[in-house]
Amino acid sequence: MPHPAEPGSDRYHRGNLRQAILETARSLLEEAGPGGLSLREIARRLDVSAPSAYHHFASLDAIAVALAEQGFDELTERLKAATGNLDGRLGPAGAAYISFARANPGLYRLMFGEGFQMISKKNLAVRSLRQRAYATLSEDLRKRLPEPDVSTAALFLWSLVHGLALLMIDGQLDAAADPNTMIDKVLRLAGTGLPRRPAT
Amino acid sequence: MPHPAEPGSDRYHRGNLRQAILETARSLLEEAGPGGLSLREIARRLDVSAPSAYHHFASLDAIAVALAEQGFDELTERLKAATGNLDGRLGPAGAAYISFARANPGLYRLMFGEGFQMISKKNLAVRSLRQRAYATLSEDLRKRLPEPDVSTAALFLWSLVHGLALLMIDGQLDAAADPNTMIDKVLRLAGTGLPRRPAT
Numbered sequence: 001m002p003h004p005a006e007p008g009s010d011r012y013h014r015g016n017l018r019q020a021i022l023e024t025a026r027s028l029l030e031e032a033g034p035g036g037l038s039l040r041e042i043a044r045r046l047d048v049s050a051p052s053a054y055h056h057f058a059s060l061d062a063i064a065v066a067l068a069e070q071g072f073d074e075l076t077e078r079l080k081a082a083t084g085n086l087d088g089r090l091g092p093a094g095a096a097y098i099s100f101a102r103a104n105p106g107l108y109r110l111m112f113g114e115g116f117q118m119i120s121k122k123n124l125a126v127r128s129l130r131q132r133a134y135a136t137l138s139e140d141l142r143k144r145l146p147e148p149d150v151s152t153a154a155l156f157l158w159s160l161v162h163g164l165a166l167l168m169i170d171g172q173l174d175a176a177a178d179p180n181t182m183i184d185k186v187l188r189l190a191g192t193g194l195p196r197r198p199a200t
Numbered sequence: 201m202p203h204p205a206e207p208g209s210d211r212y213h214r215g216n217l218r219q220a221i222l223e224t225a226r227s228l229l230e231e232a233g234p235g236g237l238s239l240r241e242i243a244r245r246l247d248v249s250a251p252s253a254y255h256h257f258a259s260l261d262a263i264a265v266a267l268a269e270q271g272f273d274e275l276t277e278r279l280k281a282a283t284g285n286l287d288g289r290l291g292p293a294g295a296a297y298i299s300f301a302r303a304n305p306g307l308y309r310l311m312f313g314e315g316f317q318m319i320s321k322k323n324l325a326v327r328s329l330r331q332r333a334y335a336t337l338s339e340d341l342r343k344r345l346p347e348p349d350v351s352t353a354a355l356f357l358w359s360l361v362h363g364l365a366l367l368m369i370d371g372q373l374d375a376a377a378d379p380n381t382m383i384d385k386v387l388r389l390a391g392t393g394l395p396r397r398p399a400t
Contacts, residue, residue, distance in 0.1 A: 035235055035315055113370055114314050115235060130372060149395045151374065152385040155364070156394070158372075159386060163363025164355070170313055172330060172358075174351065185352040186359060193393035194356070195349045 012048070018056045020046055022070070025063050029106035034115025037064060061122040064110060071111045072129045075100050076136055093140070094161050094187045095180075101165035102179075108165065134158060160190055212248070218256045220246055222270070225263050229306035234315025237264060261322040264310060271311045272329045275300050276336055293340070294361050294387045295380075301365035302379075308365065334358060360390055 012020055024042050039060045043050045057063045075097070082096035101108040109115070111130070116123040138154040145153055164186055167173065173182060189195075212220055224242050239260045243250045257263045275297070282296035301308040309315070311330070316323040338354040345353055364386055367373065373382060389395075 033316075109314075112366065114309075116233075127371060130370075134372065145395055151377070152382070152389065153394055155367070155373070155382060156360070156386045156389045159363035159367055160356070160360050161363070162367060163359035163361070166312065166366070167355070167359055167362060170330075171327060172334065173355070177351070182352070182355060186356045189352065189356045189393070191393045193389070193391045194353055195345055 012046075017046075017048065017052065021053055021056055021063065022066060026067055026070075026107065029067065029110060030104065031106075033106050034064070034110045037115060039063070061116065064115060065122050065125050067107060068111045068126045068129055071104065071107045072133050074104075075111075076133060079136065079140075091184070091187045091191075093137075094157070094190070095183055097161045098165045098168065098183055102168055105169040108169065112162075157190060160186070212246075217246075217248065217252065221253055221256055221263065222266060226267055226270075226307065229267065229310060230304065231306075233306050234264070234310045237315060239263070261316065264315060265322050265325050267307060268311045268326045268329055271304065271307045272333050274304075275311075276333055279336065279340075291384070291387045291391075293337075294357070294390070295383055297361045298365045298368065298383055302368055305369040308369065312362075357390060360386070 021042055024045050025037060028041060028045070029037060037060060039050060039053055039057075042063070043053045046053070057066070078096045078100050079093055082092040111126065113123050113126055116126065134154065137158060138150055141150050141153050141157070164183065168179065168183075173179060221242055224245050225237060228237060228241060228245070237260060239250055239253055239257075242263070243253045246253070257266070278296045278300050279293050282292040311326065313323050313326055316326065334354065337358060338350055341350050341353050341357070364383065368379065368383075373379060
């Protein structure tokens with residue numbers, strides 16, 4: 001005969017609690033940023049004890065790495081969907097990248113190491129996820145550009161979309177400007193270079 | 201007749217302690233990143249009590265804002281020195297920007313809001329410092345470009361140097377590449393745009 005359980009102890013099957021921890025952590029990340037992640041707060045929101053959360057993740061950093069992994073998977077999916085259809089144009093992939101970052105600002109910052117100690121194993125794990133995403137981008141450029149240009153072009157593009165994404169997340173954009181128009185204009189400059197002073 | 205003071209209580213004059221707190225906070229920032237700033241650790245390193253540190257700064261966030269202000273002052277100085285001599289070329293200013301970020305990675309991340317709660321008064325204070333730095337950059341472009349191009353060009357350039365600076369700080373660059381050569385090549389693409397696939 002069922003009896004009243006200790007709060008939360010029976011609420012989740014093993015896999016379900018793992019999933020619930022990740023979902024709750026992700027909400028918290030978007031509310032408070034990477035610095036606001038806390039295992040105690042995650043456990044409180046799920047109404048489970050901290051030890052039962054530790055059963056699934058050895059540390060808060062382990063949760064953060066799992067979230068970063070989710071993030072890179074989702075970003076890669078979006079980039080593939082954007083580039084697959086439009087051979088030879090970089091704009092759609094750039095716009096997809098930035099739109100992912102704007103929709104998931106806390107996650108995006110985490111994916112670039114915010115909230116980790118700068119020199120840590122977990123940060124290195126996240127760095128290797130980034131390297132994989134970068135390899136995907138370079139692979140795509142390799143189809144369009146002669147080999148000696150690929151590495152510079154990849155770094156140029158990644159810098160541009162990464163910087164723009166972060167400036168937008170940080171609210172640096174002129175509030176009067178339409179974000180999508182600005183993104184489009186900036187990405188177009190990636191193809192043409194800066195305009196020049198008109199000849200006098 | 202002098203008597204042995206409580207540890208640290210007499211060591212600093214008012215202004216000196218303020219300065220010493222900032223210097224120690226800045227070292228800590230470079231060691232541990234914005235998330236590693238801690239008033240307790242700063243006080244410990246200076247061998248003073250936390251209350252005497254609080255006498256100069258109401259909170260850890262107040263120290264962080266003061267550091268960000270220092271950072272933007274130093275960055276602006278470097279940009280002015282780089283652009284002053286070389287009218288019409290953007291490369292030196294971009295290289296100066298990135299070299300500042302690489303020399304002060306913890307500070308640079310702090311200047312862009314890392315370590316602050318995303319929605320906070322202190323974060324807004326730092327954002328307004330950023331806006332000032334951005335205005336300096338736009339002012340400089342206004343001398344080179346027709347007015348309708350200025351805002352897009354400023355956002356394009358800022359995105360590029362911000363993104364490249366962060367990717368380099370994060371160690372994303374190919375370890376075999378010479379950093380200054382890469383910076384130079386990427387900044388050159390800002391002027392020319394991406395290379396195109398050779399005509400077939």
